[in-house]
Amino acid sequence: xxxxxxxxxxxxxxxxQEAVxxxxxxQEAVxxxxxxQEAELAVEAEVGSTPVEEExxxxxxxxxxxxxxxxxxARGTFSGFLASxxxxxxxxxxxxxxxxxxxxxxxxxGTATSVLDRLKERAKAEKIADPEALVAMLKSQLAEDLxxxxxxxxxxxxxxxxxxxxxxxxxxxxxxxxxxxxxxRGGRKVxxxxxxxFRAAAAEQLGMWADRSGAELVRxxxxxxxxxxxxxxxxxxxxxGVPLVMADTAGRLQNRTNLMEELAKIHRVAGKGPxxxxxxxxxxxxxxxxxxxxxxxxxxxxxxxxxVVLTKLDGSAKGGIVMAVQNELDVPVKLVGLGEGLDxxxxxxxxxxxxxxxx
Amino acid sequence: xxxxxxxxxxxxxxxxxxxxxxxxSDVDEVLREIRLALLExxxxxxxxxxxxxxxxxxxxxxxxxxxxxxxxxxxxxxxxELIATLGGETLEITHPAKPPTVVLLAGLQxxxxxxxxxxxxxxxxxxGRNPMLVxxxxxxxxxxxxxxxxGASIGVPVFSEPSDPxxxxxxxxxxxxxxxRDVVICDTAGRLAIDEEMMEQVGQISDAIExxxxxxxxxxxxxxxxxxxxxxxxxxxxxxxxxxxxxDGDARGGAALSVKEVVGRPIAFSSTGEKIDEFELFHPDRxxxxxxxxxxxxxxxxxxxxxxxxxxxxxxxxxxxxxxxTLEDFLDQMRQLKKMGSLQDLVGxxxxxxxxxxxxxxxxxxxxxxxxxxxxxxxxxxATPRIVDGSRRQxxxxxxxxRPSEVSQLLRQFSExxxxxxKMGGGKRPGSGRKKPKKGRRGxxxxxxxxxxxxxxxxxxxLPGLEDGEFDLSSLR
Numbered sequence: 001x002x003x004x005x006x007x008x009x010x011x012x013x014x015x016x017q018e019a020v021x022x023x024x025x026x027q028e029a030v031x032x033x034x035x036x037q038e039a040e041l042a043v044e045a046e047v048g049s050t051p052v053e054e055e056x057x058x059x060x061x062x063x064x065x066x067x068x069x070x071x072x073x074a075r076g077t078f079s080g081f082l083a084s085x086x087x088x089x090x091x092x093x094x095x096x097x098x099x100x101x102x103x104x105x106x107x108x109x110g111t112a113t114s115v116l117d118r119l120k121e122r123a124k125a126e127k128i129a130d131p132e133a134l135v136a137m138l139k140s141q142l143a144e145d146l147x148x149x150x151x152x153x154x155x156x157x158x159x160x161x162x163x164x165x166x167x168x169x170x171x172x173x174x175x176x177x178x179x180x181x182x183x184x185r186g187g188r189k190v191x192x193x194x195x196x197x198f199r200a201a202a203a204e205q206l207g208m209w210a211d212r213s214g215a216e217l218v219r220x221x222x223x224x225x226x227x228x229x230x231x232x233x234x235x236x237x238x239x240x241g242v243p244l245v246m247a248d249t250a251g252r253l254q255n256r257t258n259l260m261e262e263l264a265k266i267h268r269v270a271g272k273g274p275x276x277x278x279x280x281x282x283x284x285x286x287x288x289x290x291x292x293x294x295x296x297x298x299x300x301x302x303x304x305x306x307x308v309v310l311t312k313l314d315g316s317a318k319g320g321i322v323m324a325v326q327n328e329l330d331v332p333v334k335l336v337g338l339g340e341g342l343d344x345x346x347x348x349x350x351x352x353x354x355x356x357x358x359x
Numbered sequence: 360x361x362x363x364x365x366x367x368x369x370x371x372x373x374x375x376x377x378x379x380x381x382x383x384s385d386v387d388e389v390l391r392e393i394r395l396a397l398l399e400x401x402x403x404x405x406x407x408x409x410x411x412x413x414x415x416x417x418x419x420x421x422x423x424x425x426x427x428x429x430x431x432x433x434x435x436x437x438x439x440e441l442i443a444t445l446g447g448e449t450l451e452i453t454h455p456a457k458p459p460t461v462v463l464l465a466g467l468q469x470x471x472x473x474x475x476x477x478x479x480x481x482x483x484x485x486x487g488r489n490p491m492l493v494x495x496x497x498x499x500x501x502x503x504x505x506x507x508x509x510g511a512s513i514g515v516p517v518f519s520e521p522s523d524p525x526x527x528x529x530x531x532x533x534x535x536x537x538x539x540r541d542v543v544i545c546d547t548a549g550r551l552a553i554d555e556e557m558m559e560q561v562g563q564i565s566d567a568i569e570x571x572x573x574x575x576x577x578x579x580x581x582x583x584x585x586x587x588x589x590x591x592x593x594x595x596x597x598x599x600x601x602x603x604x605x606x607d608g609d610a611r612g613g614a615a616l617s618v619k620e621v622v623g624r625p626i627a628f629s630s631t632g633e634k635i636d637e638f639e640l641f642h643p644d645r646x647x648x649x650x651x652x653x654x655x656x657x658x659x660x661x662x663x664x665x666x667x668x669x670x671x672x673x674x675x676x677x678x679x680x681x682x683x684x685t686l687e688d689f690l691d692q693m694r695q696l697k698k699m700g701s702l703q704d705l706v707g708x709x710x711x712x713x714x715x716x717x718x719x720x721x722x723x724x725x726x727x728x729x730x731x732x733x734x735x736x737x738x739x740x741x742a743t744p745r746i747v748d749g750s751r752r753q754x755x756x757x758x759x760x761x762r763p764s765e766v767s768q769l770l771r772q773f774s775e776x777x778x779x780x781x782k783m784g785g786g787k788r789p790g791s792g793r794k795k796p797k798k799g800r801r802g803x804x805x806x807x808x809x810x811x812x813x814x815x816x817x818x819x820x821x822l823p824g825l826e827d828g829e830f831d832l833s834s835l836r
Contacts, residue, residue, distance in 0.1 A: 100404055104583045167580065168605060169470060170469055171468065199505070200504070200508035201505035202505075205500045205502075287585070287588070289582025289614065290401050312468060312551070315588075316551070316588070317583075340468075
């Protein structure tokens with residue numbers, strides 16, 4: 001089957017080549033369609049081209065604001081969810097509604113129960129009788145659980161290698177594009193490795209992000225061995241003195257053993273050359289349900305995760321599954337995706353996240 | 360996908376099955392367990408409440424059925440409600456008198472619209488149609504290239520131009536008319552349900568091309584939010600159905616139930632793998648049976664019918680029973696099996712497959728290996744594997760790129776199968792009625808309405824091992 005699949009990939013590769021050539025004209029035009037974004041980028045790129053040290057200080061501030069503003073827009077329609085809770089004293093119905101809220105945020109019944117059990121004890125000890133105070137207490141408890149982690153992405157290595165993994169369609173390629181833009185803006189040179197050699201036009205997609213962000217792209221032929229593509233990218237970065245490689249990988253469902261073995265190999269091979277794998281980031285779609293925990297379990301088995309990127313949190317989904325992930329596997333959420341724009345990737349803020357769960 | 364949910368139900372019902380009578384407190388407990396199972400499967404909380412309530416009311420007001428004990432009756436209610444929730448009937452695609460049939464795909468980012476546009480095109484092609492694809496996702500970088508690549512691989516033309524999605528869609532349909540294509544499938548950009556501008560745009564696309572079918576593409580791994588998404592898209596588009604993707608993952612797929620409940624339209628198709636042909640019409644009744652651990656015998660039988668020539672089957676069966684089953688036949692069977700799809704899927708469809716086996720991933724590579732080994736043997740060796748000695752084994756191993764130990768292992772397994780087959784031949788004739796699967800821990804005592812009873816008009820297929828569950832597929836690992 002591996003053979004069959006490879007053969008199929010090869011066939012696809014040939015077809016893809018054709019189609020790509022055919023679409024080359026198209027591609028340029030499509031890019032033009034994104035002219036607005038490009039214009040935005042041009043401005044950003046200019047800022048980025050003059051690396052300013054002080055920017056580090058001002059950036060978290062703007063990021064937090066962005067997180068809050070964006071979530072506020074997204075949540076506007078859903079606010080007042082707990083309004084009914086506030087109008088009564090704390091009773092069984094209150095607890096039930098809190099559980100419902102957690103379950104509806106995809107925290108899962110198990111997590112919801114354990115969170116609320118702890119809250120119950122604290123509420124009892126502190127004699128909380130006011131529902132609003134109770135909700136505030138719950139939010140701070142959740143923020144405590146989720147916060148206090150080191151969210152810095154590791155850059156020790158020459159080059160440092162960041163590996164992006166996850167199931168299909170969660171936004172790995174887009175995340176890399178945005179993060180590359182951020183790093184380039186911060187004055188770091190970046191090589192993007194097109195390790196998704198399976199999905200049609202995945203490398204083209206990453207290539208467009210490379211152009212937008214000002215990073216360099218290293219790609220292999222469609223259907224090529226992803227490990228070797230990534231290895232080549234690392235070697236290239238090392239010889240060109242580029243300090244950071246971001247490696248894309250094909251989306252894979254965590255129950256496909258052979259694909260997970262492929263990922264383990266990618267992880268192994270990426271650490272063999274001159275580079276050091278400092279981050280393995282699992283990208284999770286905020287709309288993911290309880291399966292997210294299974295994803296995190298299996299992906300960390302194959303490629304020791306160092307963090308989670310929670311994408312598409314600007315939608316109506318609340319991404320509560322990361323609570324279970326962090327709780328069980330102690331893998332922190334490091335980044336949050338809040339939109340399709342280049343600068344829509346921000347550092348995770350536990351307090352804002354907890355707040356948003358109940359808006 | 361639904362397998363792990365079915366494991367949960369199996370666990371619940373196993374505990375209660377032995378009970379002859381059911382008190383009201385028992386019903387409550389069963390319902391609580393079902394609630395938990397459904398929530399863990401990501402069925403939306405509100406949908407779960409409705410489901411629970413309907414089952415409870417039926418339990419309370421139930422007349423006692425003589426043939427079923429009370430527990431079985433509850434299972435029957437749950438099963439029927441599951442079918443009802445999942446959408447009852449399989450969607451039948453009809454085509455307008457004046458072609459083309461226009462299909463619009465919409466959904467969140469990353470749900471799989473582009474891939475499934477191509478899969479759907481391929482499906483229509485198999486139905487003898489002449490589809491065309493329209494790439495109206497001008498937003499995601501390289502989305503149109505992806506569609507073109509996929510289109511090229513299945514021989515379906517792709518229309519797109521870098522202008523405006525509404526215009527592309529309209530021109531695409533016009534192009535289909537001009538080039539006498541009878542089905543047009545329009546891919547659109549992924550959009551969030553709360554992005555008003557983008558939602559308005561997809562409404563405009565829909566108005567421009569007046570699709571006959573508007574499908575929402577939903578990731579099977581979606582959690583509680585599936586309801587919000589489905590509601591929003593339904594409000595704008597008046598959906599005709601849902602395409603459920605990534606069903607081959609281990610998500611429990613509760614989103615399917617939620618979405619159906621909210622939209623009131625059936626799950627039309629499900630995408631069951633990365634390959635372009637891993638895409639099929641959705642059969643709610645069969646899936647409901649699978650959730651309850653009854654297997655999906657009907658789908659299996661249909662699949663078998665598609666690929667297994669009746670005469671071949673008869674001949675193979677006859678040989679089997681006489682104990683003349685050779686490696687040659689074994690290879691044949693393997694190849695037939697492969698045509699039916701991935702082994703893992705097939706095993707999941709067998710009624711009464713033990714959960715651990717159902718979960719196990721049966722690697723199709725192993726089959727390729729077996730094939731290679733058998734193909735490296737001489738006809739004589741295939742007929743009489745006994746003669747394979749050390750040097751022959753070495754030759755076969757190097758010929759097939761395997762290790763001698765793997766050759767030995769295969770031969771050992773084969774002789775085991777052969778021995779089993781002989782035993783079967785000596786005893787009851789397979790095909791003389793459904794036997795309880797040997798490995799199954801419980802047979803399906805409840806008859807799901809209109810599913811498993813409905814036997815096709817043809818003689819019963821005697822696909823060795825499969826129908827009778829004697830051939831342990833795990834031995835292939």
